[in-house]
Amino acid sequence: MRIGTLDNGLTYYLRNNEKPGGNLELRLAVNAGSLHESEPGLGVAHFLEHMMFNGTEEYPRNEIVAALRGLGVEFGPDLNAYTSYDATVYELDVVTNQPGAVETAFRILSQWAHAATIAETDVVEERGVVRDELRLRYETGRGIVFRVFDGIYVAGTPYEGRAAIGTAESIETMSPAVLRDFYETWYVPANMAVVAVGDLSLDELEALVTEHFDAIPAGEAPPAPDTYSPFSPEAVYAVATSPSLGYSYMSLDIKIPSWARGTVGGERFELMETLIALMLDARLKDAYEQGYLSQLDPAKIDAFDHTDGIRFYGTNLRADDLAVALGDYWSMVLSLEAAGFSEVDLQQAAEVLRTDLAFELESVATAQDREYAGLYVSHFLQGDDIGTVSDRVDRVNALLDGMQPAELTEYFRWIMRTSGPLLIAVGPDPADVPTTEEIRAAIEGASPGELPERTAEVTALMDAPEPVEVVSEGAVEAIDGAYEWSFANGAKVVFVPSDIAEAQVDMQAISQGGWSTMEPGDRPLAGQLATRAVRQSGLAGFTPSQVQRLLEDQNVAVVPFIDETEEGFAGSAAAEGIETMFQMLHLLVTAPQVDDQAFADAVQVGEIRLSLAEADPGWQSWIGYIEARQADTFEWFSPVASQEALDALTPESLLDRYLQRLGDVDDLIVAIAGDIDRDTAERMARTYVGTLPAGEADTFVNRRAPEPTGVRHRDIVLAPDTQNTGLDIYYEAARPVDVKLEVAAQALTTIVDARFTSEIREQLGATYSVGIAVQPYFTPEPGVIAQIGASGDPEFIERIHRTIFAILGDLVENGPTLDEWAEALTVLNAEYTHIGNADHLDAVLRRAHAPDDELTTPVRLFEELADLEAADVQALAVELFDIDQHIDIVRVLG
Missing domain, CATH: 3.30.830.10 (Metalloenzyme, LuxS/M16 peptidase-like)
Structure with missing residues (x-):
């Protein structure tokens, strides 16, 4: 790496790094946050961060957002910058093989450092966005409580009264002059650093920093504010x-x-x-x-x-x-x-x-790259x-x-x-x-007393069983380097060698069935409470703390889950902890337990979920959607258990629900990706997976009601002290799932997100957060679902609603523009370049539902991306976005 200082005082941190490769992480770190404002409660540093995306001298108004999207950078809330009490940091992540991308990224970073326009019109328009962020973060139940915590934490310190977002009054009266004064005072080279980490040489990176930042006038280095926080012995x-x-x-x-x-x-x-x-x-x-x-x-x-x-x-x-x-x-x-x-x-x-x-x-x-960039900023x-x-x-x-x-x-x-x-x-x-x-x-009234005994440490969770023979084995040709072992109990293990994360191993295991095979009402009891109780009860006679300390010593984590149509385990380990990870998996099947303390905790969590369903707007919106979508089968899909069901639970009945789905195996697929050799993976498979008890073969049951016809609408009335109005809209379509659909869905997500940001967040200026997720699914019947969410000014919710429908209608009628299409391809190209162990696991587990030529490997994703056309995305929009067929959940003021 290389650290240097330009003549104007700007510090730079550079590192050549080839992980993940073909990538460059850029940061502009400004040693100025709300603590640095001229008086408490202004929210200037945070508002100024917003203004950086509203235009600079070289990229006026929303041209800067278009330039970012042209780099494959997704733009939206909490993605590209953050402001705290102490600092403001801007972040860019670009691929290095895109012509002109690196130059443009450095130019944008430089513009942020010294050439923001901060125009009157832009400031006025941004007030609504920042005001909605305040509403979303602090005018909710959790936000109200957080403000109490924050006020107590900072009382009597230099931070007192200086919450980064400011106040409703300061936001609604923010002026260009106040912003400009802060900008010119604190955004000076001596108070900033540029960080560049990625797949370019140090000399190339240094030349780019010099080219784009050396000409910025030096300015005066501002005095650092006091951060000393006094102590008080008083409670x-x-x-x-x-x-x-x-x-x-x-x-x-x-x-x-x-x-x-x-x-x-x-x-x-x-x-x-x-x-x-x-x-x-x-x-x-x-x-x-x-x-x-x-x-x-x-x-x-x-x-x-x-x-x-x-x-x-x-x-x-x-x-x-x-x-x-x-x-x-x-x-x-x-x-x-x-x-x-x-x-x-x-x-x-x-x-x-x-x-x-x-x-x-x-x-x-x-x-x-991202790890190093964060370290240098710190x-x-x-x-x-x-x-x-x-x-x-x-x-x-x-x-x-x-x-x-x-x-x-x-x-x-x-x-x-x-x-x-x-x-x-x-x-x-x-x-x-x-x-x-x-x-x-x-x-x-508290006083010292007797101490507990120290829990004895354990060095291993179990003696290794005698390994069993495989029924069949061989390479998985569709996944580079992958190898599979099959066992008589029906389980399969697929290993993908990967040094993406050195000395790290990730694991995910799934089996078909889930709570859909159980009884009505078991979704929360099995899927949430039973798995929680088992996680917190220890294993095989060991106490929870004995298990936890061993896992901490070896950097191991394994958790069980029971979802609608599948159940299984997710885990990770340092390479030397691989055996403990597999022992955990084995014992979570063969020797789970529910102790009285974990049981009591699980029951209270069930009661908390019941209370949240009655009080929390987010939970109410979620349940409102389920009631609308599964009106005839709600008893199967309710995410909360009744008080009667909770009162009837016992430790034994909770453990029984767990064992129904996770007490044996029939079609378990265990996917491993990481930095171990095949021999080690085989030994783990034969010792700890092939020896699991075999159960009767079963699969999931389709408990879903047919999609309701027409528009289903629900209003969620907020409590008097909360203001976080917003909406959720759901569309779905039944259709076959393949890799082409996966890529088209991601492209559609990118295009709609960009339109929402431009036309709702930036042009209406009344919402901080608006977005869409388009997600294909295989079970219980294949299809694709789109979920749209938006926060917003209570007076603008209806207008936001109409604008969403207008945007979707235009995409259905006309498809994406040429610019939108080019930006979406750039975004997906960058996304598919960044492959991790989780992507390998996803590709392996997809084999439960798809043939090997329809796995989401990097090769297949890039193939489908190269073949994808704008018309394919428009066709998906036509299939999904029927204005007369959707579910609407709207949060309104009480």
Whole structure:
């Protein structure tokens, strides 16, 4: 890599990298966010970020969006830039084999750095977009609660009152002069960095940076604002409620210091804080499993950053009695503080960090462009380490070797003396949560007590079964390098060698059936609660924390799922943890369990889902669609269980539902993609998959009602304190599915998204988020579905609705324009260039429904893309978008 500074003061970070290859990641990092505004509450930095997509000197008005789309860059909310308290960052991702693309991308980045037009007309038009973003993020139940959290977190600090988005008043009165002043003050070369990582030489990248950025006038380097966040030993007690919240919980946070990153001292203290969090988390889980804590969800604690200058330890907990559970939790924290940490605690935590470091070192050769780009942005803005991974491994291991339990104990005790806890009770109504006086009483009444026993560690989940012989095996010709083994129990394993992510293995396994084979009402009970309870109960007699610690030590994760027409497992592992991943899969079939704590948690989650269905607008919209689509078979498709069904559950009945679908195998396909050799994959297949118990053959059942005729409409009335009006529209068509349809659906998605952004977001200026997803499906009967979603100003919802129909009608009548077609091809070309392990797995699993010549391999995708014509996409639009045949869900003000 290369780091340099131009004569005008602009910093640049360059790296030649060939992962994924043919790609270039660009960033413009500006060390200016809402903290840098002249006074609190303005929202200038964030509004200015929006204005960058409304025109520059070289790309006036919406020409800049057209230029981005010409690069294959998809434009929309949260895709191309972000603004925080501390910084603003712009992101571009382009393919390097497209003529002129790299030059254009650098030119756009340069224009953002110094040539934004910030015209009066554009500012006025953008107010509605930003206002709707405020509505979408903060005028919802969750947004209202988040504002309470944010206000408490930043109180008494330089960040106080400086939420990045500003206020409704500041947005509605934003002026070009205010924006221009901020732009000219903070967007100066000495306060910015350009990051370029990808498949070009360092000399080429440096020449491009010099060509496009060297002529920008230097300006004056602005003074950096203070980010120091003082500590207070006093506890803070608060309540945050909104009627549209579906459940109650208690939040507990403890402020921890923010250190200068990139310094020896800062690195050491942050390492100490990470170790303390890991030790606390492990011991709290011991306490939970041994009955010391009355909360329903598993105990945890994590470290997190709220801003560059504000950091916390934090947890949330759910319970039947939140005040009692809070007192139990805080008493255990006080007990751990009083007892201090042991050498065993330290070594367990250190081993987790050493495992992470070892995996990072093993996979460094396949680090992707995006990873490096993010790292260099963090270095410029926050001083994060960008040295070699091997140096960091050596340095951190040396620090770990020198750590002492007594030092960590004393540091934790200092944090506890210095930083009073922040306690926030959250729920739909003040009557549902403790009062501030009750919270205070719970904290002040807590005291140190007995500690739980340490959970014994395990080094393996099971003894390896005797491998079985394969029934058949051979190469899968349609997928480069793939090999398949078939077994007598009906299971198949397909391995695709891949070094896209070095030392990484990904797995997905599916079997046909799902909850469609079960009883009415089992969708939430089997698909959500049973799988959750099994995940949180341990395996084969081991406790949840024993299993979790082993998985953490080996960077392994495996989760079961039960969907409508299929069930299975998804997992990943570091290459050296491959055996543990397969042991997990094996035991999730042969030795799952549901313990009392996981059962109680699952039942409460079921009750939460029931509450969300009654209170949360998003859930109400989703259920409204299901009621409209499956009017005659709703009992099969309801995503929430009744209180009666929840009351009737037992641990045994929940486990039985799990075992009905995941207790044996008949047609299981296990797809593996990753950085291991075929011999290892075969050994895993013969040992852990071929030995699974065989069950009776079955498949899914079509429980869906026929598509309803005409237009089905539902209004969702919002709670009085929420303003996030919007709509969802659904279209579907029954038809065969092949690779051509997959590509056409993606092209249609890209084209409609672009039109929506241009004509609804930019021209109407009353919506922040509008988009479409067009998705083919194989089961239970093949077809394609389109879902459209839009937020919007309450006064503009009807107009947004009409505009959506007008756009779809024009595509049906006239098809895409030549420019739209060219942009869509460019976008898909870029997308198909970026192939990961997940794409290999998808191609393998498609064999459950399609012949080998209809798999979504890179070769087939590019073949179909080359053959695709605009008329094909128009034909799909004609098939889908019948103005008189769809489902409409609209969120309206109460």
